[in-house]
Amino acid sequence: DVKVTQSSRYLVKRTGEKVFLECVQDMDHENMFWYRQDPGLGLRLIYFSYDVKMKEKGDIPEGYSVSREKKERFSLILESASTNQTSMYLCASSFGPPEAFFGQGTRLTVV
Amino acid sequence: AQTVTQSQPEMSVQEAETVTLSCTYDTSENNYYLFWYKQPPSRQMILVIRQEAYKQQNATENRFSVNFQKAAKSFSLKISDSQLGDTAMYFCAFMRDFGNEKLTFGTGTRLTIIP
Numbered sequence: 001d002v003k004v005t006q007s008s009r010y011l012v013k014r015t016g017e018k019v020f021l022e023c024v025q026d027m028d029h030e031n032m033f034w035y036r037q038d039p040g041l042g043l044r045l046i047y048f049s050y051d052v053k054m055k056e057k058g059d060i061p062e063g064y065s066v067s068r069e070k071k072e073r074f075s076l077i078l079e080s081a082s083t084n085q086t087s088m089y090l091c092a093s094s095f096g097p098p099e100a101f102f103g104q105g106t107r108l109t110v111v
Numbered sequence: 112a113q114t115v116t117q118s119q120p121e122m123s124v125q126e127a128e129t130v131t132l133s134c135t136y137d138t139s140e141n142n143y144y145l146f147w148y149k150q151p152p153s154r155q156m157i158l159v160i161r162q163e164a165y166k167q168q169n170a171t172e173n174r175f176s177v178n179f180q181k182a183a184k185s186f187s188l189k190i191s192d193s194q195l196g197d198t199a200m201y202f203c204a205f206m207r208d209f210g211n212e213k214l215t216f217g218t219g220t221r222l223t224i225i226p
Contacts, residue, residue, distance in 0.1 A: 033213060040120070042202060042218040058213070090156065097208045098144040098163070102156035 003027075006091050006103035013110050019078040021106050023091030030095060032074035036060065037088040037105070046089075049074055081110045113138045113205050117217035124193055125225050131178075132188040132220050134203030140164075142208040145179065145186045150200040150219075159201070162186065164208070190222075198224045 007022035025032065031050050035043040035058075045058030047066040055066050063085060067075045074093075078085055086109050094100040114137045124130040136145070147159040162170045162179050169177050174191045190197055203217040 031213075035216075040218060042115075042117075043214075043216040045213055045215075048213055088154070092156075092214070097206055097212055098161060099158065100206075100214055105154040107154075 004091055004093050004101050004103040006089075006106050008106050009104060011106055011108045013078075013081050013108065015082060015110055017078075017081050017110075019081045019108070019110075021076040021078075021089055021091075021108070023074045023076070023093075023103055024072055025074075025093035025101070026072065027093065027095070027101070028071065029093040029101075030071075031093060031100075032068065033092040033094075033100065034058075034064075034066065034074065034076045035090045035092065037090055043090060046076065083110050086110045113140070113143075113207070113215045115203050115205050115215055115217040117203050117220050119220045120218070121221045121223070123223040123225055126193060126195060128193055129189060129191050130193055130222065132190075132201055132203075132222065134186045134188070134217055136184050136186065136203070136205050138184070138205065138207075140207050140209075144206045144208060145177075146204040146206070146214070147175070147177070147188045148202045148204060148216075149197075150202065151196075151198070156202075160188065193224050195224050195226060198222060 004025045033048040034046040049055045049068045065077045089106045091103040092100045143164045145162045149157045178187045200219045204214045
């Protein structure tokens with residue numbers, strides 16, 4: 001079974017902190033994604049990566065950056081966390097159409 | 112750009128009844144995939160069913176089936192003999208059949224099955 005693992009299920013950080021959300025997949029997938037999920041807005045794409053050290057902005061990249069130094073790991077970085085970044089964050093990976101596999105989500109609260 | 116619209120934020124149905132969740136999408140592509148994902152309280156996204164746009168036959172998976180109307184850009188999910196375990200958020204999603212592609216999601220429908 002494909003496994004996509006996010007490092008934390010729940011995280012509480014203070015405003016202004018630098019926050020790292022980690023995601024690891026074990027299926028040698030080229031593509032990895034970070035989504036943000038908010039009530040009434042569904043899942044919105046923040047960033048995605050189709051290869052090591054490659055990244056592309058999604059629909060809502062402002063306030064975020066990413067890092068992919070190894071194929072299996074894709075990190076989402078909040079350089080200076082703000083309260084409006086309190087949300088659920090979902091990582092996914094795929095080898096291309098027609099499917100993507102998701103991690104269990106990280107619920108981040110910024111206080 | 113692709114868009115996916117789910118117009119039913121919440122629905123509820125009695126156990127054992129049938130329920131239909133609606134989804135419409137907009138794209139200029141001819142080759143693509145459509146999906147329904149389920150997200151229970153555990154938060155794990157679970158693929159319920161997938162439809163290839165080039166297939167005219169509607170996909171089915173046990174109690175789950177879709178009504179895919181390509182010309183109308185409509186993709187509804189029917190759940191038959193609903194069970195308490197079907198209580199979840201349901202997301203409709205779109206993916207182009209092209210290279211390194213991403214999923215585009217609708218806003219979701221919260222489905223509650225009433226005992």
